[in-house]
Amino acid sequence: MNQTLTEPAPLSFDEALERFEPVMGFEVHVELNTKTKMFSSAPNAFGDEPNTNVNEVDLGLPGTLPVVNKTAVEYAIKLGLALNCSIAETCRFARKQYFYPDTPKNWQTSQYDEPIAFDGYLDVELDDGEIFRVEIERAHMEEDAGKLTHAGGSGRIQGADYSLVDYNRAGVPLIEIVTKPITGAGERAPEIARAYVTAVRDIVKALGISDARMERGNVRCDANVSLMEKGAGKFGTRSETKNVNSLRAVEHAVHYEIRRHAGILAAGGSIVQETRHWKEDTRTTSSGRPKSDADDYRYFPEPDLLPIVTDQEWIERLRAELPEPPAERRRRLREAWGYSDKEFRDVLAAGLMDQIEETVASGASPAVARKWWMGEISRVANAREVEPAALGVEPATIVELNKLIEEGRINDKIARQVLEYHLDGEGAPSKIVADRGLEVVSDDGALTAAVEKAMAENPDVVEKVAAGKLKAIGALIGPVMKETRGQADAGKVREIVLNKLGIEG
Ligand SMILES: Nc1ncnc2c1ncn2[C@@H]1O[C@H](COP(=O)(O)OP(=O)(O)OP(=O)(O)O)[C@@H](O)[C@H]1O
Ligand SMILES: [Mg+2]
Ligand SMILES: [Mg+2]
Structure with a gap:
């Protein structure tokens, strides 16, 4: 059923918000960076030749038995704790049955009524510094499905009427984090959506449990949106935009869905509960498949896996390993460095917080660290058309360069040249200065x-x-x-x- 042909035009965002109150819910899938898969010893690796990291368990061949990846469980517990969740004393896996070629087993091993973590929250910081609390319903463990490439449809092979399947991703450990319905967001709904997914991404990155690269699908978000008539207090029907994989796209998808729902509701229509696809080029969504809450996956407890039992000692050991929460770390550094809000935001946008922190920790002043990373390094990165962090300059190199300047052995201009020589592979700054005889003439x-x-x-x-x-x-x-x-x-x-x-x- 393709609704888009008959749908009324979306309202403007302002018109939509005048009349309706948005409700959102997010399902964020996080791909874990364990060495092996969730239930098998096949490698969990990105970018290899298709179907090379697959074994008999991933394929569900008769006579095989899955084994739970303990590291993945520990990662799930850590994430649960970081999301202020309760950790289940015991929990089980369940089979979610569906028939589609992306899963060779015909079911996905997931968790259903017994998730490992539940009832948490995440406080997310909005652009103006305000804090918005998002309640977490649960975080559960599951496995990823394989990757289908619809050869003809994607235009890769003209006229092809077949799809290609790569099972390297089948069985990769995932954690799905599900929020409770988010109300009270009002016109800030799109911003809150982006801030929430950003916060989740930052947390899994800080925990070191995922590569957290959204462009590779390490973190993917399904955005559920519905509208309710202001003051009505009863949730409307939701749409679920699947696999949105950039922060901006999450924001835009929510923005668009609010407008689209409002257009339909204002014209007296009703919303079809369905999945939708995000279309980056037009910043719109298109209809996927209808999906009712009664969708029958015939869940049942996975008979081939034992329940997971967590004891307090284990949980406390993992809690002790948690890093400083990213939001708290940001607040601490912003204060310690004395940067303005804008200066600090620029540092975050450039992805240079870690480098600056390390540079300052090695003895450079925050002002010097900022001058180098946000000035020179960013300029060179720009000229070389890469992200500043991707230049791979070590904080120690910057500290060394700065020391050479402070000791009066080179001036700023020479230091900039030394950086270029360093990036071209000539070694450490002092070596370059010595090799090239660059020491300041001050005798x-x-x-x-x-x-x-x-x-x-x-x-x-x-x-x-x-x-x-x-x-x-x-x-x-x-x-x-x-x-x-x-x-x-x-x-x-x-x-x-x-x-x-x-x-x-
Ligand atoms: N009326 C609603 N409007 C907006 N969001 C909603 C509404 N009802 C539920 N949600 C949110 O939608 C999400 C539903 O995710 P959940 O994983 O529980 O189920 P699902 O989408 O039906 O299943 P699946 O995991 O198979 O996609 C939750 O984040 C929930 O808070
Ligand atoms: Mg869903
Ligand atoms: Mg879900």
Whole structure:
């Protein structure tokens, strides 16, 4: 059933919010970065040749038995704790039956009525610093399905009438985090949606349990949206936009679905409960398949796996391993560094918080760390068309460069060159300075000679300086730099000039 042909036009966002109150719910799937799969010893690896990381358990061959990956369970417990959930004392896996070629077993091993973690919350920080609490219904363990490529449909092979299947992903450990319905978001619903998924991504990254790369599908979000008539208090019918895999897309999908539902409801229509697909190019969604709450997956407890029993000691050991929550860490660093909100946001956007933290921890001032990472490194990254973090510059390198400057051994300009040589593989900054003979000329002999030469060649400048126009010294620095191949210390040059003219600096 394709609704889009007959659907009324979406309302504007403002019109929609005047009349309706949005309700949202998110199912976020997190792919864990364990070495092996959830129930088999096949490697959990991204990007390998199709169907090379598959074994008999993943394929559900007769006579095989699954074994639970203990690391995946520990990751689930850690995530549950980080989401302020209760951890079940015992829980079970269940079979979710469906017939589709992405699962060779004809069921997905998941958890149903006994999730490992439940009843939590996450406080998410909005753009203006306000905190919005999202209640977590549960976080449960399951396995990923294989990847289908519809050869003809995706245009990869013109006219093809078949699909390609890659089972490398089948059995990869997943945690699905499900929120309770989120009410009271109002016009901030799209922003809250993005902030929530961002917060979840940051947490799984900080926990180190997932590569958390959304563009690779390590973190994927199903966004459920419905509207209720203001003051009505009864939830409307939801749509479920599947597998939205960027933060912006989550925001836009919620925005669009609110407008689309409002358009239908305002025209007297009713919402079909269905899954929908996000379309990045038009920033709209399209109809997927109808889905009722009574969808019968014929769940039943997985007979081939024992229940998981967690004891308090185990949970407390894992709790002790939790890192500082990302939101708290951000607040702490913003304060410690004394950056403005804008400066700090820029650091986050550039993905350089870890690097700056380490640079400061190694003894550079926050201002120096910022100058390097947000200035020079970002500029070079831009010129080389990569993300700043992807340049792979170590904080230790920046600390070393800064030390060379502070000791007066190189100036800023040379330091910038040294960075380029370093990126081109010439080694550590001090080695580059030594190899290339870049040390600042501050031994008085060579520098004084260069200054004398510049003064002799620019009598008009010297006259101005002598008359008290100290700024004019700047015109001498150029020629001195030229003479010393850029290795003069500008402060020293000034000092020598003033000295020669008998002026107090
Ligand atoms: N009326 C509603 N409007 C918006 N969100 C809703 C509404 N009712 C439920 N939700 C949210 O939708 C999500 C439903 O996810 P859940 O995993 O429980 O079930 P499902 O989508 O039916 O199943 P599946 O995991 O197979 O997709 C939850 O986040 C829930 O809070
Ligand atoms: Mg769902
Ligand atoms: Mg779900």
